[in-house]
Amino acid sequence: MRLMNTPRSMEISITPRCNLRCRYCSHFSSASDVDQDLRLEDWLDFFDELGRNAVMDVTLEGGEPFLRQDLAPILDGIVKNRMRFGILTNGTLIDDAIVHHIETTRRCNQVQVSIDGSRPETHDRFRGEGSFERAIQGIRLLQRHGVPVSVRVTVHKHNVDDLEATARMLLEELGLPGFSTNSASFMGLCRAHADEVRLDTAQRTDAMATLLRLQKRYPGRISAAAGPLAEAVLWMGMTRALREGREAEPGRGFLSGCGGVMSGLAVRPDGAIIPCIQLSHMELGRINRDDIKGIWQDHPALARLRVRTATRLGDFEFCRGCVYIPYCTGGCPATAYTMMHDENHPSPEGCLKRFLEDGGRLPDEPER
Amino acid sequence: MANPLVVLREEFDDWAVLFDPDTGNAFGLNPVGVFIWKLLDGRHTADDIALALASEWSDAPENAREHVAELIESLVSNGLAGYKIAMDR
Numbered sequence: 120m121r122l123m124n125t126p127r128s129m130e131i132s133i134t135p136r137c138n139l140r141c142r143y144c145s146h147f148s149s150a151s152d153v154d155q156d157l158r159l160e161d162w163l164d165f166f167d168e169l170g171r172n173a174v175m176d177v178t179l180e181g182g183e184p185f186l187r188q189d190l191a192p193i194l195d196g197i198v199k200n201r202m203r204f205g206i207l208t209n210g211t212l213i214d215d216a217i218v219h220h221i222e223t224t225r226r227c228n229q230v231q232v233s234i235d236g237s238r239p240e241t242h243d244r245f246r247g248e249g250s251f252e253r254a255i256q257g258i259r260l261l262q263r264h265g266v267p268v269s270v271r272v273t274v275h276k277h278n279v280d281d282l283e284a285t286a287r288m289l290l291e292e293l294g295l296p297g298f299s300t301n302s303a304s305f306m307g308l309c310r311a312h313a314d315e316v317r318l319d320t321a322q323r324t325d326a327m328a329t330l331l332r333l334q335k336r337y338p339g340r341i342s343a344a345a346g347p348l349a350e351a352v353l354w355m356g357m358t359r360a361l362r363e364g365r366e367a368e369p370g371r372g373f374l375s376g377c378g379g380v381m382s383g384l385a386v387r388p389d390g391a392i393i394p395c396i397q398l399s400h401m402e403l404g405r406i407n408r409d410d411i412k413g414i415w416q417d418h419p420a421l422a423r424l425r426v427r428t429a430t431r432l433g434d435f436e437f438c439r440g441c442v443y444i445p446y447c448t449g450g451c452p453a454t455a456y457t458m459m460h461d462e463n464h465p466s467p468e469g470c471l472k473r474f475l476e477d478g479g480r481l482p483d484e485p486e487r
Numbered sequence: 488m489a490n491p492l493v494v495l496r497e498e499f500d501d502w503a504v505l506f507d508p509d510t511g512n513a514f515g516l517n518p519v520g521v522f523i524w525k526l527l528d529g530r531h532t533a534d535d536i537a538l539a540l541a542s543e544w545s546d547a548p549e550n551a552r553e554h555v556a557e558l559i560e561s562l563v564s565n566g567l568a569g570y571k572i573a574m575d576r
Binding site: 121122123124125127173175198201202203225226228 | 492493494495496497498499500506508509511513
């Protein structure tokens with residue numbers, strides 16, 4: 120296993136605070152939900168270290184990054200250290216001054232705004248009244264300044280029937296180049312509101328069919344790394360491979376669902392260095408105290424995560440008797456942790472066998 | 488000479504990536520390319536670099552000077568390096 124000298128990218132939860140309390144927020148009630156906002160100077164010192172280690176990209180998230188009054192000098196610290204940045208936001212606090220500043224840096228990969236519906240009724244249901252209008256204003260402001268803007272749609276129980284209109288609004292009315300989708304995962308606040316928020320099996324089945332249809336209607340413009348669309352693509356490939364009696368692809372049949380620990384690290388709002396924002400309980404060290412390169416190369420917890428890929432799915436009781444094992448990746452380690460209290464376990468959320476046993480149905484294969 | 492804004496990211500073994508943060512573009516460099524890049528400091532000419540290369544690598548080809556010039560041209564055309572003009576006094 121070849122490991123890069125230093126991480127290429129860094130996810131940074133720049134503040135634990137947020138002006139919203141979305142019902143499925145993965146941040147609140149997680150280990151990242153701390154009561155400490157680090158000082159600007161602490162972040163700037165850390166960015167200097169990232170610059171010395173030739174890190175290429177920083178993603179700022181939260182909480183809500185635009186709540187930080189010192190966001191402009193934070194971005195300047197990233198730019199000074201020859202890095203690029205992205206920002207994940209609810210879009211409701213974006214104003215002209217900060218967008219102008221982002222534009223002038225010329226280092227922004229994208230500002231990703233969360234939009235969960237085509238109209239306030241669906242978007243605001245779990246995000247709070249007025250958030251839809253403000254988020255759309257934020258997107259328009261970013262577009263006016265020529266800042267690359269993308270949208271993430273989180274699919275849940277109350278917007279699954281609004282996906283067609285959402286795609287039309289984002290791609291045709293707002294003219295965005297594309298958007299990505301996921302679903303409310305069993306993390307953070309979603310754990311307490313799972314029945315109210317999460318798709319049931321029938322809705323998951325519908326969401327897969329709808330998103331695949333939309334993907335065909337808008338070629339190359341709808342993507343997913345998780346959630347119903349990603350699952351549909353992965354699982355249809357697995358059932359096809361089984362039907363055709365194909366041999367396993369490299370890596371499949373093992374816990375290979377995530378390669379994030381081979382390319383980047385993350386930091387909590389209190390400065391704890393962690394493997395990933397979604398694995399915020401795994402403290403590896405502290406910024407400006409522990410050497411980032413040393414953690415990256417030598418931390419035993421990271422080494423364990425990196426050898427997950429040598430763990431056979433067939434060794435888990437959970438997977439016993441499953442015919443899809445040779446084609447399966449075991450899913451996301453973070454949802455394995457929140458559901459099974461063990462990141463080195465297959466994730467029940469990403470289990471095709473369980474989905475089918477619950478009555479789920481995969482979309483029909485397109486005709487060839 | 489090397490564009491000072493460009494980041495040399497030494498990844499594994501002696502291979503590296505040149506990263507231009509203004510464009511987001513990245514260019515792979517093999518170990519010889521890394522050696523050359525590190526000498527693009529405005530003090531070494533292409534001839535100096537070819538000589539240094541020959542003394543560092545016993546199996547350097549005879550036309551190493553041409554390879555050095557080709558790489559420098561490619562770096563310049565991608566905005567990763569520029570020429571420093573010598574001023575005679």
